[in-house]
Amino acid sequence: MAERAGDAASSGGGAGFELPLLLFAGFRSIIDEMHRELAVQGHPEVRPAYGYALQAVGLDGATASELGRRLGVSKQAAGKTVERLEGLGYVERADDPQDGRRKLVRLSPRGIDVLARSAAGFDRVRAQWVRVLGAERVAALESDLRTMAAADAFRLDASSWFNG
Template sequence: MAERGTGAPEGDRPGFELPLLLFAGFRSIIDELHRDLAEQGHAGVRPAYGYALQAVGRDGATASEIGRRLGVSKQAAGKTVERLEGLGYVERVDDPQDGRRKLVRLTARGIDVLVRSAEGFDRLRARWVEALGADRVRAMEDDLRAMVSPGALRLDAQSWFAG
């Protein structure tokens, strides 16, 4: 027999809670990381910028390539690149292989924020391990890997919410 209005069997949890809890966990990690980054001199960086900086990559990329990697239009990628350039995280340079194209490259500041982000994620994971235990965190990660489709770990998270 279902609990009234939930569609869930008695004693079980309603299905809508799972995605909300997963998203809340994601947001708690991201929000805390960005508070830490702000304290470390990166107050202007937003969560979407981290994805964009990863899409630029070590070797740089064109705005079209960044857009494809993020699952957004070239124009949307161009606007993000402009913001990142204004904040000093990327620079545009002539493509050495094709003088007609501009390549977006990470600056020292862009590399710094990515390094600090990686260190921050490690610290936050360690806090989850401290609170829940290493075995439970590892099991949660393993379970999530088992449930997501191949290729689900991608950079275009913005498109999941924008449609």
């Protein structure tokens, strides 16, 4: 096994286990930078999992059951996340205008603000990568990742995938 890893490294490629670790480290560096920025901008309590949940709520809102399905967690787990987000002021509950028996979770102005700041922050982080690596390399990296990523790779249940 060590010989194979050494052979891969000596032929200009890394060992197979390095690729997912490097991809994850890149992901982590982007997410960590985003959360440092958000903390400075008035959102110090935001965690990566909250971003997935806020995206899953979306502009139209969602019930706890819908949120659970979108995130790949139980209705109860989604409910706990909603309670945390509501306590932090990122979402609010409202009667569903189409079905008075249901409650919708909706983004509050604070929730919309953090998503807008996140989008702008991701643009800044990408621009930093372009400054360091060059526009062509970043575009090639993005293109290559689009080619290699599964069609359903952009799912909101990533936090539940990491947590088991």
